[in-house]
Amino acid sequence: MRVLIINTSERTGGAAIAANRLLHALNHNGVEARMLVRDRKTDDTNVINIPQSWRLKANFLWERGIIWLNNGLSKKGIFQVDIANAGTDITRLEDFRWADVIHLHWVNQGFLSLKNLESILASGKPVVITLHDQWYFTGICHYSGVCERYKTQCENCPMLKGHVLDLARRVFDNKREIYEGRNMTFVGCSRWMADLARQSRLTLGHSVTNIPNAIDTEVFKSIDKTAARAKHGLPADGYLMLFGAQRITDERKGFRYLAEACEHISMHHPTLPGKLGVVVLGSDSERVKEALPLPVYPVDYLSNETEIAELYNAVDLFVTPSLQDNLPNTIVEAMACGTPCVGFNVGGIPEMISHKQDGYVADYCDSIDFAQGISWCLNETRHPDLCRRAREQALATYGESAVARQYQAIYQSALTHL
Numbered sequence: 001m002r003v004l005i006i007n008t009s010e011r012t013g014g015a016a017i018a019a020n021r022l023l024h025a026l027n028h029n030g031v032e033a034r035m036l037v038r039d040r041k042t043d044d045t046n047v048i049n050i051p052q053s054w055r056l057k058a059n060f061l062w063e064r065g066i067i068w069l070n071n072g073l074s075k076k077g078i079f080q081v082d083i084a085n086a087g088t089d090i091t092r093l094e095d096f097r098w099a100d101v102i103h104l105h106w107v108n109q110g111f112l113s114l115k116n117l118e119s120i121l122a123s124g125k126p127v128v129i130t131l132h133d134q135w136y137f138t139g140i141c142h143y144s145g146v147c148e149r150y151k152t153q154c155e156n157c158p159m160l161k162g163h164v165l166d167l168a169r170r171v172f173d174n175k176r177e178i179y180e181g182r183n184m185t186f187v188g189c190s191r192w193m194a195d196l197a198r199q200s201r202l203t204l205g206h207s208v209t210n211i212p213n214a215i216d217t218e219v220f221k222s223i224d225k226t227a228a229r230a231k232h233g234l235p236a237d238g239y240l241m242l243f244g245a246q247r248i249t250d251e252r253k254g255f256r257y258l259a260e261a262c263e264h265i266s267m268h269h270p271t272l273p274g275k276l277g278v279v280v281l282g283s284d285s286e287r288v289k290e291a292l293p294l295p296v297y298p299v300d301y302l303s304n305e306t307e308i309a310e311l312y313n314a315v316d317l318f319v320t321p322s323l324q325d326n327l328p329n330t331i332v333e334a335m336a337c338g339t340p341c342v343g344f345n346v347g348g349i350p351e352m353i354s355h356k357q358d359g360y361v362a363d364y365c366d367s368i369d370f371a372q373g374i375s376w377c378l379n380e381t382r383h384p385d386l387c388r389r390a391r392e393q394a395l396a397t398y399g400e401s402a403v404a405r406q407y408q409a410i411y412q413s414a415l416t417h418l
Contacts, residue, residue: 001411003033004099006090008111010049011041011303014329015106015132018189018213022103022130022403023047025214029404031411036095038088038111048095050088059086059110072161080159081140083167087113091123101411103128108135108142114174121182126414128407130211131188132326137200139168139175143252143324151199175202185414187211187407189327190348209410213327214403217395220309220336222387228314234297238275239378241317242339244330248284248291254321254344259291260367261321261374266293269375276378279315312337317377321370325349335359336394340386342373358390 005023009016019035023046026033033046038056040049050056063086067078087110090096102125104117112120121127133142139154141147147158150172157168179202186208188194194210197203229236248255266273277295280288285298302308312318318334320343327348331341335352341359343349344366353359360373377386396402 001031001408001415002098002100003031003103003411004095004101005033005035005103005105006107006112007035007037007105008107008109009039009041010035010037010044010047012039013106015130017329018132019105019130020047021214021216021400022407024216025400025404026407029401029408031404031408034095034099036090036093050090050093056088056110059088059113061110062086063110066165067160067167070160070162070165070167074161077159080142081157081167082108082135082142083140083171084108084112084114084117086110087116089116089119091116091119096120096123099125101126101128101414103130103407103411105130106132106135114171114178118178121178121184124183126183126185126411126417128185128187128410128414131186131193131197134193134196136175136186137197137202139172141168145324148199150202152201172202179203179206181205183414183417185209185410187410189213190351192348192351193326207413211403211406211410212398213329213332214400215329215332215336215394215398216305217336217399219305220312220333220394222338222391223310223313225313228310231310232299232314234279234314235277238277239272239317240277240279240297240315241319241374242279242281242311242315242334243288243319244281247282248287252323252325254323254365255288255291257321257323257344257365257367257370258319261371262292262294264368264371265374269371272375272378276374279311281311308333309337312339315339316383317342317374319343319370319374320349322346322349323365327352332394332398335390336398338387338391340377340383340390342370342377344370354389354393358386358393 007019023033023035035047037049135142138150154172155169156163184206186197188210191210198208279297281299289296312334318339318341325347331352344364345361350361353361355361362369362373
């Protein structure tokens with residue numbers, strides 16, 4: 001069986017990391033897989049990029065320009081939507097012809113257009129789509145928030161300020177026509193995402209299931225904490241919790257609730273403030289430092305997975321105050337390293353963290369309960385058990401062989417329906 005995985009980037013972004021890990025999981029478990037991308041980052045021989053040209057940048061600018069015009073000439077929020085009006089025809093490529101199954105992941109921002117998607121579906125090859133967000137079953141948005149128009153008919157998207165062309169309705173209707181009667185299987189990374197997809201008019205008549213993202217549990221594993229802290233220049237004593245902050249201004253990431261939780265800890269958990277620090281991974285660390293009442297230890301962006309695993313091992317806890325998320329790779333990575341996690345009861349997060357078993361699931365948007373979760377997990381008597389159970393859960397759920405077997409079954413089923 002030959003599978004072509006398709007994603008805009010090879011390594012940049014959560015979807016790219018998940019798709020790349022699946023590539024290796026499949027190749028390690030009896031499936032011949034390649035990955036086709038627009039933006040290649042490594043020299044991996046199993047990864048192919050489309051020929052670079054001025055059109056690639058033009059496609060991106062053209063799409064953003066139309067969105068900008070329909071957003072009241074405002075840049076705010078224009079990356080929350082994609083209209084897929086420009087892209088590259090990949091069906092003529094040798095690697096496309098080579099494949100038995102086409103596996104689409106995140107293909108936006110000028111990589112594949114709706115017309116390109118139609119050509120892929122018209123090729124007759126079975127298509128599997130992994131849902132890293134909602135875009136494939138909404139009109140134009142990646143996350144719909146409280147809007148449920150995608151269930152029946154997207155129009156006048158609330159994420160845009162203007163609706164001269166009603167982009168949401170146009171794209172929704174185009175998707176409906178393109179999908180109808182095609183051999184497609186939708187796979188949510190979480191049960192939450194799959195449940196949302198089943199409610200959309202766009203998935204009617206198509207199979208929708210869920211399979212989690214894979215991870216290499218030989219890379220992401222438990223190692224000596226003291227050595228890991230020394231490697232990254234972190235204090236040897238005290239508790240440390242890790243927070244990723246590429247862009248704390250993104251409201252969906254929920255940083256304000258982490259800040260409120262830290263304030264609550266500093267005032268109401270007297271034994272913790274002198275012992276607890278926050279490790280911040282990402283470019284926004286200085287802004288985080290100003291906003292938190294606890295010591296902050298910034299760490300530059302890491303791309304090497306071994307170093308990322310070391311960082312998870314250097315801390316005692318991973319915190320993710322996201323307000324809407326699918327199946328965050330960060331939680332998978334942390335748990336595989338035996339690091340408990342605290343997150344809100346939203347999206348796929350409660351599927352990943354077993355409350356008070358291997359971490360803590362806080363009430364949605366409740367910063368006080370989030371603070372309670374941090375304190376609860378760092379209890380000296382229970383923390384070792386949480387670490388052990390987090391690792392066990394990751395091995396059972398996200399191990400390469402377990403995920404690869406589930407996708408093999410999906411591919412085989414799609415091939416039998418040709």
